Amino acid sequence: MHQPTTEPRPSIYYDYRVHAPWLPSQHGAQPRHKVVIAGSGPAGMVAALELARHGVPSVLVTAELQVSQGSRAIVFTRRSMEILQQVGTAQRMTENGLPWRFGNSIYKGQTVFRMEAPHSADDRFFPMLNIQQQYMEEYLIDACAASGLIDFRWGNKVVKVAQQSDHAIVTIDTPEGEYVLATDWLIAADGGRSSIREGLQLKMEGASYEGLFVIADIRIDLPFPTERLAFFDPTWNPGNTILMHREPHGIWRVDYQLPPGEKPEDALKPESLKARIDAQLAMIGHGGTPWEMDWCSVYSARTLTLPDYVVGRVLFTGDAAHLLPIFGVRGANTGFQDAQSLAWHLAFVIKGLASEKLLANHSAERVGAAREIIDEAGKSTRFMAPPTRGFRVLRDAVLSLSRTQDFVRPLYHWRTSRPHEYTHSMLNSPGDDNALFTAGPAHGAPPQNVRLGADDFLLDHLGGGFDLLYFTDAASLPQPLQDVIAEVRGRGVPVRVTAVGSATPVQGADQTFADADGHFRQRYGISASGGAYLLRPDQHVCARWLTLDATRLQAAFHQALPQ
Known part of the structure; x- marks a missing residue:
């Protein structure tokens, strides 16, 4: 019989709740x-x-x-x-988390690259x-x-x-x-x-890298902002990399690479953890600052x-x-x-x-x-943890040059996770105007958010079904489009129609957003009335038109819902 532990997990900041089993x-x-x-x-x-x-x-x-x-x-x-x-x-998440957008790559005490993730007034959330x-x-x-x-x-x-x-x-x-x-x-x-x-x-299928890394969460008071800190080739861990992140409740993540051949069980011994964390704190000018361990683990890059x-x-x-x-x-x-x-x-x-x-x-x-x-992650991993002598020589050359040469510094970029664009999805409409657009999210891309008010954004109003964004100054949607939407809804497909541009509600639309300054149109690359985007239930674009008609809308739904 399966007997999961009934003892709350240990933590110095999180109060674990043990739930009753379903029997x-x-x-x-x-x-x-x-x-x-x-x-x-x-x-x-x-x-x-x-x-x-x-x-x-x-x-x-x-x-x-x-x-x-x-x-x-x-x-x-x-x-x-x-x-x-x-x-x-x-x-x-927002109420209790720590937002940030900058990352620092540090070599021999010098910040050689500073990453700045894009953030605009149209974004509800930080990067x-x-x-x-x-x-x-x-x-x-x-x-x-x-x-x-x-x-x-x-x-x-x-x-x-x-x-x-x-x-x-x-x-x-x-x-x-x-x-x-x-x-x-x-x-x-x-x-x-x-x-x-x-x-x-x-x-x-794929590859596993030989390098091992320790994650250690410690409670400590450090006067650094919430930014990613990456230390390359530190004196106490030569040839390797250390990452640091601030977490809520006074916790800091210390993530460091182990020398080749060291066993995980040895790396997690209290004396090993203490020596290395103390060395890292000393390197950043906070040696002797008291700290307390919460959790630690070992992982490998795969x-x-x-x-x-x-x-x-x-x-x-x-x-x-x-x-x-x-x-x-x-x-x-x-x-x-x-x-x-x-x-x-x-x-x-x-x-x-x-x-x-x-x-x-x-x-x-x-x-x-x-x-x-x-x-992309393979490139980052090979830079953070070079798997061969050749990669290490190249990485070390970048480290050395980065102290004086600007052109090599972007090689430190950690290629942050981003939403995949389903450019070649079978659900994308082949008969739309995707290739004619010069701006806006393309086939398979997630939508671009748009600020609609002080605490009101486009994505607050989308999702859960197909979304048709229709750009118009007219009082109503063209009747042929309304007929296609009614037919699709009649088959049980959830469709929400959002009219963009009119100052008053548009007949045939479920919601209408004004666009007096044209900012919404600019974000989506629409310059004339009658343009449109069709978003899938996961909000990714499956069709977009400079001018939409009923035949092409019907074809887009047919493409997105294969029978």
């Missing part, structure tokens, strides 16, 4: 479910919440009785916050927000409890999966023994050590992905689908994008709005995103 004896016979989700990490819970937004219930099972141990993911990007806004947790993963998971758990469509089962561990042609049989172990669930679809969000992936004997995230009736997402280096904040942030994509694709298939070809599109898009990230 089969306390419930009746189990029906066949639409969706079972294995794993209560960021990807699993966002997938459940997104499915719920589309009206699809799910059962979420997790082996543990409490949120994850340690801060783990601590940096969340603007796009992640936009996704979390959709599922109702962004406000709590980055620091908050420990326990809090993020807590907020998602509360949202799951409030949804009414998520059956959250603590202390339930998936131990076996058997696939049939149209469903999966999932064996789950609990503190009182096993039971079986039948489900149309199983989402494997059970993390980097996915037992479901292992049980199906699936192999990941760039691996499954070649397909749809395996029969099992759908892989998050770290169960791919393993990415944390450099550039790619772990949880990529998982959010995975989960958002998977949920709307799956919901539309379950509701009969599209065929299972839609799931193949999800896999192709997200595998493509993982491979793009692997390419």
Whole structure:
């Protein structure tokens, strides 16, 4: 029988809550479910919440009785916050997190590169927000409890999966023994050590790097702003790299590379941790400052992905689908994008709005995103932790030149995680005007936010279905467009129409935003009345027109919902 720990995890800043296990004896016979989700990490819970937004219930099972141990993911990007806004947790993240936009690369005591992430008045969220993963998971758990469509089962561990042609049989172990669930679809969000992936004997493609890194969270009072600090080739750890991040509640993340050959168990000994953290504090001028350890771990950099995230009736997402280096904040942030994509694709298939070809599109898009990230993260990893003598010689040359030569300094850029643009998605409309635009988000890109008021932004009003942004000064949408929208809605497809430009409500639109100064049009590259954008349920662009007519709108919906 599965016996998860009932002791609260130790922490000097977070109060762990131990939840009661879900026990089969306390419930009746189990029906066949639409969706079972294995794993209560960021990807699993966002997938459940997104499915719920589309009206699809799910059962979420997790082996543990409490949120994850340690801060783990601590940096969340603007796009992640936009996704979390959709599922109702962004406000709590913002209220309790630390926003930032600058990163510093330091060599021999000199700041040789300063990264500045773009930020404008049109952005609701900062480029980055620091908050420990326990809090993020807590907020998602509360949202799951409030949804009414998520059956959250603590202390339930998936131990076996058997696939049939149209469903999966999932064996789950609990503190009182096993039971079986039948489900149309199983989402494997059970993390980097996915037992479901292992049980199906699936192999990941890519590379693992030999270097090991220690993460240590310490409580200490340091007078530095919330900015990324990267120290290259420090005197106490020659040839290696140290990263530092401020976290809420007086916690600092210290992330350092180990010398070749050192074993993880030796690196995590208290005396080793103390010596290295003391050396780092001394190097930054704060030797002797008292500090207290909260949590520590060892990780390695890996760039691996499954070649397909749809395996029969099992759908892989998050770290169960791919393993990415944390450099550039790619772990949880990529998982959010995975989960958002998977949920709307799956919901539309379950509701009969599209065929299972839609799931193949999800896999192709997200595998493509993982491979793009692997390419970029590999560059960052090879700079942070050179895998060969040749890479180290090159990296050391950059370090040396950067003290006096401006042209090499951008090589320090850590290629921060960004939302993938589905440029070649099968859902993009081939008959639109994408190639004629000179500005605005292109095929497959997420939308650009626009400030509408003091605390009012475009993305506050989008999401949950298809969004048609129609730019017009007229009093109403053309009747042929209204007819197409009515027909699509008649098939059960959620569509919201937003008119942009008119000072008064536009007949046929669900909402109207004025654009007296033309700023909205400028952001979207629209210069004349009649232009439009069609956004998918994950807000990514699937069609845009300089002038929209009913025939092309109908064709775009047909393309985006394959039958």
